[in-house]
Amino acid sequence: MAVVKPDVNLSELFDRARRASRGLARAERNATLLAIADELIAHSQEILSANTLDVEAERNKGTAASLLDRLTLNVKRLADIAQAVRLIAALPDPLQRIQDGWQLDNGLRIKKMTVPFGVIGMIYESRPNVTVDAASLSLKAGSAAILRGSANALNSNRVLVRVMRQALTKAGLPADVIQLIDSPERRLVTELLEARGKVDLVIPRGGASLINHVVQNAKVPVIETGVGNCHVFVDSSAKLKHAQEIILNAKVQRPGVCNSAETLLVHQDVAETFLPDALAALSEQGVELFACERSRQFYPQAAVASEADWATEYLDFKLAVRVVNDLDEAIDHINQYGSQHSEAIVTESLENARRFQDEVDAAAVYVNASTRFTDGFVFGFGAEIGISTQKLHARGPMGLAEMVTHKYLIDGQGQIR
Amino acid sequence: MAVVKPDVNLSELFDRARRASRGLARAERNATLLAIADELIAHSQEILSANTLDVEAERNKGTAASLLDRLTLNVKRLADIAQAVRLIAALPDPLQRIQDGWQLDNGLRIKKMTVPFGVIGMIYESRPNVTVDAASLSLKAGSAAILRGSANALNSNRVLVRVMRQALTKAGLPADVIQLIDSPERRLVTELLEARGKVDLVIPRGGASLINHVVQNAKVPVIETGVGNCHVFVDSSAKLKHAQEIILNAKVQRPGVCNSAETLLVHQDVAETFLPDALAALSEQGVELFACERSRQFYPQAAVASEADWATEYLDFKLAVRVVNDLDEAIDHINQYGSQHSEAIVTESLENARRFQDEVDAAAVYVNASTRFTDGFVFGFGAEIGISTQKLHARGPMGLAEMVTHKYLIDGQGQIR
Numbered sequence: 001m002a003v004v005k006p007d008v009n010l011s012e013l014f015d016r017a018r019r020a021s022r023g024l025a026r027a028e029r030n031a032t033l034l035a036i037a038d039e040l041i042a043h044s045q046e047i048l049s050a051n052t053l054d055v056e057a058e059r060n061k062g063t064a065a066s067l068l069d070r071l072t073l074n075v076k077r078l079a080d081i082a083q084a085v086r087l088i089a090a091l092p093d094p095l096q097r098i099q100d101g102w103q104l105d106n107g108l109r110i111k112k113m114t115v116p117f118g119v120i121g122m123i124y125e126s127r128p129n130v131t132v133d134a135a136s137l138s139l140k141a142g143s144a145a146i147l148r149g150s151a152n153a154l155n156s157n158r159v160l161v162r163v164m165r166q167a168l169t170k171a172g173l174p175a176d177v178i179q180l181i182d183s184p185e186r187r188l189v190t191e192l193l194e195a196r197g198k199v200d201l202v203i204p205r206g207g208a209s210l211i212n213h214v215v216q217n218a219k220v221p222v223i224e225t226g227v228g229n230c231h232v233f234v235d236s237s238a239k240l241k242h243a244q245e246i247i248l249n250a251k252v253q254r255p256g257v258c259n260s261a262e263t264l265l266v267h268q269d270v271a272e273t274f275l276p277d278a279l280a281a282l283s284e285q286g287v288e289l290f291a292c293e294r295s296r297q298f299y300p301q302a303a304v305a306s307e308a309d310w311a312t313e314y315l316d317f318k319l320a321v322r323v324v325n326d327l328d329e330a331i332d333h334i335n336q337y338g339s340q341h342s343e344a345i346v347t348e349s350l351e352n353a354r355r356f357q358d359e360v361d362a363a364a365v366y367v368n369a370s371t372r373f374t375d376g377f378v379f380g381f382g383a384e385i386g387i388s389t390q391k392l393h394a395r396g397p398m399g400l401a402e403m404v405t406h407k408y409l410i411d412g413q414g415q416i417r
Numbered sequence: 418m419a420v421v422k423p424d425v426n427l428s429e430l431f432d433r434a435r436r437a438s439r440g441l442a443r444a445e446r447n448a449t450l451l452a453i454a455d456e457l458i459a460h461s462q463e464i465l466s467a468n469t470l471d472v473e474a475e476r477n478k479g480t481a482a483s484l485l486d487r488l489t490l491n492v493k494r495l496a497d498i499a500q501a502v503r504l505i506a507a508l509p510d511p512l513q514r515i516q517d518g519w520q521l522d523n524g525l526r527i528k529k530m531t532v533p534f535g536v537i538g539m540i541y542e543s544r545p546n547v548t549v550d551a552a553s554l555s556l557k558a559g560s561a562a563i564l565r566g567s568a569n570a571l572n573s574n575r576v577l578v579r580v581m582r583q584a585l586t587k588a589g590l591p592a593d594v595i596q597l598i599d600s601p602e603r604r605l606v607t608e609l610l611e612a613r614g615k616v617d618l619v620i621p622r623g624g625a626s627l628i629n630h631v632v633q634n635a636k637v638p639v640i641e642t643g644v645g646n647c648h649v650f651v652d653s654s655a656k657l658k659h660a661q662e663i664i665l666n667a668k669v670q671r672p673g674v675c676n677s678a679e680t681l682l683v684h685q686d687v688a689e690t691f692l693p694d695a696l697a698a699l700s701e702q703g704v705e706l707f708a709c710e711r712s713r714q715f716y717p718q719a720a721v722a723s724e725a726d727w728a729t730e731y732l733d734f735k736l737a738v739r740v741v742n743d744l745d746e747a748i749d750h751i752n753q754y755g756s757q758h759s760e761a762i763v764t765e766s767l768e769n770a771r772r773f774q775d776e777v778d779a780a781a782v783y784v785n786a787s788t789r790f791t792d793g794f795v796f797g798f799g800a801e802i803g804i805s806t807q808k809l810h811a812r813g814p815m816g817l818a819e820m821v822t823h824k825y826l827i828d829g830q831g832q833i834r
Contacts, residue, residue: 022776026775104790104796108786117808118808201808223809239831245833249833357826358443361532364824364825364827365824365826366829367826367827368829368831369827369828370834378834379521379825380521391618392618392638392640395824396824406812407779407780410781411783411784411785412785412786413659413785414656414659414663414786415787416665416667416670417666417787417789417795
């Protein structure tokens with residue numbers, strides 16, 4: 001069982017993180033990441049034993065199998081985690097990149113260069129692999145990480161963090177580059193979110209309620225991630241075979257993730273030809289359907305959708321279905337109910353494709369493809385810390401490029417104004 | 418006198434802004450800006466009369482002359498304001514810029530393109546020119562503006578906004594692209610700051626207390642601007658003539674702005690040669706000095722600095738002075754007390770210049786130049802909405818490039834995952 005430390009002093013922890021972060025941009029971050037990967041493998045037994053404690057405690061509570069699976073580590077998964085750290089080491093350095101540079105008439109030379117945030121807080125749920133992933137990406141980006149996982153993974157997270165800290169020490173870096181908030185107390189999350197000036201950025205990763213709690217309480221800069229109420233709109237000119245493949249893929253290939261589709265919108269002109277087959281195919285895959293009255297004319301087996309269905313991120317084998325009069329109604333529906341994550345149109349109309357991409361307000365807007373592609377690895381970023389659904393700083397899949405900030409370096413020879 | 422409308426309904430105002438913002442990216446924004454400039458000139462008399470009401474009301478309250486001056490418009494200043502709008506029209510369009518683009522192995526083509534935020538709120542103080550400036554930059558950036566000026570400029574702001582809205586209508590755009598929160602009630606600021614999902618970004622522009630209020634209360638994304646506790650560090654190898662010119666310029670050329678210097682740090686090895694002359698020159702310019710004990714050995718006329726002086730943004734003819742042992746102590750002092758705005762070292766040492774630029778955590782880090790250059794116009798951005806002192810999204814001078822966000826456009830031919 002987790003031993004709660006009631007006297008966790010976050011203020012000291014923040015100061016230690018700040019001190020540890022100094023100079024990280026100029027340290028051997030890649031060698032350290034490789035040391036972390038090695039240390040994780042070397043301590044497999046210890047990590048898996050701690051993880052077993054967490055999994056057993058949850059099993060005794062009667063936690064659902066899918067959640068137990070997310071929490072569970074094994075030799076193969078731990079090897080994958082270590083391998084992911086090695087891949088992060090192999091990525092290009094996001095720091096010290098000159099993004100722009102120019103000279104003023106007075107001879108001043110200005111460079112815009114990427115630099116670390118400093119101290120990054122991560123608040124996340126269940127999966128212990130996020131502990132290693134977040135710490136490694138922060139380190140690569142030159143920032144100290146303050147990790148706050150969920151209570152049910154505390155034993156796993158403790159050992160993972162201890163092992164990573166050992167690797168930091170061996171590599172000659174301060175262990176405080178990676179710190180865990182080692183207590184399940186909720187007030188500590190609030191304290192982290194209010195640590196203005198102490199913590200430069202907090203990234204929450206988890207379900208809608210976690211994200212909402214963070215956004216409502218944060219006084220520090222935050223990047224909202226991962227709530228996806230995504231739509232597929234089948235336009236009147238769509239190739240219906242493509243449309244059916246896309247909605248099936250977007251819904252059932254992995255329904256528990258944020259880029260899966262939650263509502264199918266269908267142009268009225270193709271509702272009769274498209275809906276019976278498409279909805280039968282979805283139903284056959286175990287998808288429960290919640291449909292508007294017009295849709296139910298063509299597929300009466302579907303349940304009746306309520307207003308709440310349009311706004312729901314099911315993350316499950318469930319799909320809302322609605323017939324719309326035209327492209328405008330589809331765009332309006334998406335802009336009203338969507339979470340600005342990933343939206344797709346299936347169409348052969350150049351004009352409608354252009355209008356959909358212009359007028360839908362979302363991080364990723366697809367023409368004739370599944371929403372499931374919104375992912376840092378798929379996009380080729382080599383890493384992903386989350387998928388931002390906000391407009392400030394990062395939008396869409398976030399890789400290392402979004403985990404750094406910049407400064408202006410200005411070189412003169414005595415210039416005054 | 419201002420007529421307070423107690424029933425201002427911000428929720429409706431936000432919805433009108435959202436509707437007005439749709440399609441703005443594809444509207445004739447530059448022609449509309451020129452129409453705004455013309456309309457401002459055509460209504461000079463009306464604007465100046467309203468402004469006189471504001472100025473007289475403040476004069477009767479016994480407001481300081483410098484503040485009255487900031488509030489005052491006249492024919493020349495109004496012409497400058499209109500000219501600034503024309504210059505904004507002439508700037509390159511920040512929207513629809515393809516920032517990156519690539520193809521995946523499966524044939525999907527991804528483009529990263531700049532798009533508007535949507536609805537931008539501006540909260541600012543006294544100066545009525547900000548009303549036009551903020552509205553024009555928002556329009557250029559494709560976003561609807563919600564303006565909240567200070568109570569003492571309400572008559573001026575009302576007429577300025579009415580005139581700009583007339584221009585919008587004449588140009589065929591919705592008047593609600595520009596809206597004023599037409600009441601001095603404080604709760605409306607709070608409502609604006611809590612309008613998550615309704616307002617995409619709030620930019621506060623004003624003094625430390627305004628910025629702090631916004632940052633503490635905002636549930637919407639915010640870009641912090643303009644608090645500048647800036648330092649000039651004179652290293653042991655500095656050309657002392659340059660050093661004196663730079664600190665004089667950084668302090669006295671315009672002490673009321675955020676990029677002016679507030680503390681002078683001097684390496685102990687040059688304190689004796691540098692301080693007597695430099696401090697006498699500053700004193701001669703009317704600068705009040707607050708110095709550490711070691712500095713006062715060389716200039717006893719200075720007052721004794723307290724801890725609070727290191728943390729104070731005077732925005733006045735006042736300067737804190739401190740002798741430090743070395744570069745490390747200078748960097749530590751700046752990182753402890755600075756506001757991450759603009760910091761300068763005067764040095765002939767390549768190594769110390771590099772270390773200062775690397776290790777000082779600020780938006781703009783200068784070698785051998787005055788901190789006064791941190792400015793969107795000086796940097797060549799052609800506009801400035803503020804100077805960001807945060808690390809998320811924008812850091813340092815913010816022009817149009819920082820007033821837009823981006824989306825990913827993905828084009829496929831039926832791809833699924």
